[in-house]
Amino acid sequence: MSDGSRDFHKPVRRPAELFDRLFADDDPAEISRVAHSTARALVARVREEPSDGVVERLVSFTDAHGIDDIAELWSRSPARTLPGALWRLYLLQLMIHDDPQTAALLYERGRVEIDSVDPLVAGAPTPASPDELVALIDTILRGVFQGDFAIALERxxxxxxxxxxxxxxxxxxxxxxxxxxxxxxxTRALRLATYAADLTACASLWRRDALS
Incomplete structure (x- = not known):
């Protein structure tokens, strides 16, 4: 394992350059508008007609296309917004796919040490193999498009x-x-804890119809 920046950001290739190229002369408000509108449109459309094929393509999007396209849309969004939540979900998925062995090691250690119901809420097997963690994070992301969105965020x-x-x-x-x-x-622990707090807040906002 290398420094903390690799944990989430090594696979993200030049997100700042991508944004500069896409919105070279635009106001930051326009970047925010595009991020929010694309996130709302994607989630609403897929949840209204949750085709298995479309959902599976979205779940496997970063495997097929990398993270750049998602970075173009959502990486600069505030954490406690719909595009910010989607960005963090895809980064969590990418972290597990990129190094499932380390993820399984950390998950098992955390499951033993943590004093909360979080392992039950997350829903991983006990103990969870690397392949099982990959399947779990994909299942959680699938829940964004099929099922209760707030529960997916809480998981x-x-x-x-x-x-x-x-x-x-x-x-x-x-x-x-x-x-x-x-x-x-x-560094990874602090980042993960921050993401957890943001996703929990997003789940609460979604339930109040206030996640935008």
Whole structure:
């Protein structure tokens, strides 16, 4: 494992350049408008007619196309908005797909250490293999387009909290012998915890019809 920036951002190729090219002379308000309108249109259209083929293409989008296209749309959106939530969900999925072995290690450690119902909410098997975690994060993302959107966000938040707990405890293990690795894991834990808080807030906003 390398530094914390790789955890989520290595697969994101030049999102700032992509935005600069797409919206070179536009007002930031226009970027925000496009982000929000595309997120609303996508979620509303697919949820109204949840074709299995369309949903599966959306779930596997980053495998087929990478993250750049999504970055163009949503990466600059505030965390507690619909496009911000979708961006974080895809980043969580990408993190698991990119290194499922590490994800499984951290999840299992977090499951053992965390004192909450988060492992039950997330819904992973016990213990979860790397392939099972990949399937779980895909199932959670699928729930965005089929099923209760708020529950999908809450499951993603719970998943992130378990991962954060695991990363934090494994970081403690390495602190005395591999300080760089411990620092990278601590950074990952903090980022995951932040994502969990944002996704939980988004779930609450969705239930109040206030996530835009």
């Amino acid at each position: 993603a938040a719970a998943f992130a909290r378990v991962q954060a707990a695991g990363a934090s405890h494994v970081a403690d293990d390495y602190e005395a012998t591999e300080s760089d690795r411990a620092s990278a894991l601590t």
